Amino acid sequence: MDIRFPVLGLAALLPLTAQAAATEVHVSGFIKLDALATQYxxxxxxxxxxxxxxxxxxxxTGDDNRQARFSTHARESRVRFTTETDLHGHTLRSHxxxxxxxxxxxxxxxxxSNSNAPRLRHAFFTFDHFLFGQTWSTFYNVSSLPELNDFVxxxxxxxxxxxxxxxxxxxxxxxxxxxxxxxETSLNDNAARVGxxxxxxxxxxxxxxxxxxxxxxxxxRTAGGSNLSLAFLGRQLAYEKADGDLETAFGGGVSxxxxxxxxxxxxxxxMVNYGHLGRYLGLNAFAGxxxxxxxxxxxxxxxxxxxxxYRHFWAEGLRSTVSASLAEADVKxxxxxxxxxxxxxxxxxxxxxSPVDPATFGIEYSRARRTNLDDSDGTMDRIQISAKYAF
Numbered sequence: 001m002d003i004r005f006p007v008l009g010l011a012a013l014l015p016l017t018a019q020a021a022a023t024e025v026h027v028s029g030f031i032k033l034d035a036l037a038t039q040y041x042x043x044x045x046x047x048x049x050x051x052x053x054x055x056x057x058x059x060x061t062g063d064d065n066r067q068a069r070f071s072t073h074a075r076e077s078r079v080r081f082t083t084e085t086d087l088h089g090h091t092l093r094s095h096x097x098x099x100x101x102x103x104x105x106x107x108x109x110x111x112x113s114n115s116n117a118p119r120l121r122h123a124f125f126t127f128d129h130f131l132f133g134q135t136w137s138t139f140y141n142v143s144s145l146p147e148l149n150d151f152v153x154x155x156x157x158x159x160x161x162x163x164x165x166x167x168x169x170x171x172x173x174x175x176x177x178x179x180x181x182x183x184e185t186s187l188n189d190n191a192a193r194v195g196x197x198x199x200x201x202x203x204x205x206x207x208x209x210x211x212x213x214x215x216x217x218x219x220x221r222t223a224g225g226s227n228l229s230l231a232f233l234g235r236q237l238a239y240e241k242a243d244g245d246l247e248t249a250f251g252g253g254v255s256x257x258x259x260x261x262x263x264x265x266x267x268x269x270x271m272v273n274y275g276h277l278g279r280y281l282g283l284n285a286f287a288g289x290x291x292x293x294x295x296x297x298x299x300x301x302x303x304x305x306x307x308x309x310y311r312h313f314w315a316e317g318l319r320s321t322v323s324a325s326l327a328e329a330d331v332k333x334x335x336x337x338x339x340x341x342x343x344x345x346x347x348x349x350x351x352x353x354s355p356v357d358p359a360t361f362g363i364e365y366s367r368a369r370r371t372n373l374d375d376s377d378g379t380m381d382r383i384q385i386s387a388k389y390a391f
Contacts, residue, residue: 338374
């Protein structure tokens with residue numbers, strides 16, 4: 001739905017009349033209902049977030065204790081507002097978007113109202129070649145994410161939104177994107193230097209650092225809808241010691257991703273990631289590093305992740321996606337504890353039908369496994385039925 005507001009007349013009432021221009025305002029979004037029937041091999045997760053979408057690190061592990069859960073929600077529904085203004089030869093665009101995932105309204109639960117608070121997804125504006133605000137990390141090629149009912153899906157995918165300043169430029173043979181982005185560090189505190197003696201081997205969010213994350217992505221696109229990108233990440237891992245000094249270490253990563261058209265409608269999507277990625281991979285499936293016992297220094301943890309997905313159209317509006325994904329960490333049990341994950345795998349297959357373009361109905365089966373360093377593991381099997389109307 002497009003709502004257009006010519007603001008020239010209104011601008012006459014404002015002090016900055018010299019800057020007045022016609023601004024187009026667009027309102028869009030979707031309503032989505034999800035119903036999820038899930039079986040866990042090692043007991044139900046403590047965190048209810050797992051009943052909204054797959055979070056790899058929340059898969060319970062341990063002894064056989066099969067439990068089933070059923071849930072429904074409309075939290076993924078979202079609304080966005082975008083604007084476009086032409087001003088003295090410059091084009092300004094803005095994007096503000098919210099959904100209802102993750103957040104809860106105090107005092108409200110499933111007994112009565114199922115109320116959920118809106119949360120900020122995107123809030124940015126662009127001016128010529130620059131972007132200012134919060135949106136997908138420049139390190140992440142969003143188009144490589146498969147079309148799934150699950151909110152995120154593959155365990156080996158990058159997935160990150162954060163505040164940033166980005167510069168983009170077309171080079172004739174592709175597009176370069178460079179960004180300075182928000183930094184954050186998660187660590188395994190196996191030295192118990194931050195959380196105290198009782199926090200041995202626990203995951204901490206350091207909330208420290210004195211340098212931003214840097215991302216560079218080169219992207220090629222074809223007129224037929226295919227794209228290929230190569231991205232690099234540089235980041236500082238940091239935490240504050242008990243004496244107030246800041247301990248830091250350098251981390252880096254690389255990602256090759258894309259979407260390749262196959263025929264007139266089908267497509268193949270893929271992503272391969274490697275480096276000290278930490279929170280960037282699989283919804284913070286692994287820590288960015290661990291704290292050494294001897295001197296409190298940080299050792300970055302190398303991780304790898306990959307996904308491959310193929311979408312096939314059976315008929316007009318009727319399609320299926322099959323995807324497989326893997327995420328692994330190169331770390332030892334003695335460094336972070338046996339309860340930390342060593343590997344995740346996931347697979348999804350679905351059938352989606354759009355009788356008309358704005359409406360989509362789908363059913364999806366997914367299976368995910370978590371394997372820890374001490375060889376304990378756990379699986380999640382899920383059937384998810386979704387109904388979505390985009391406006």
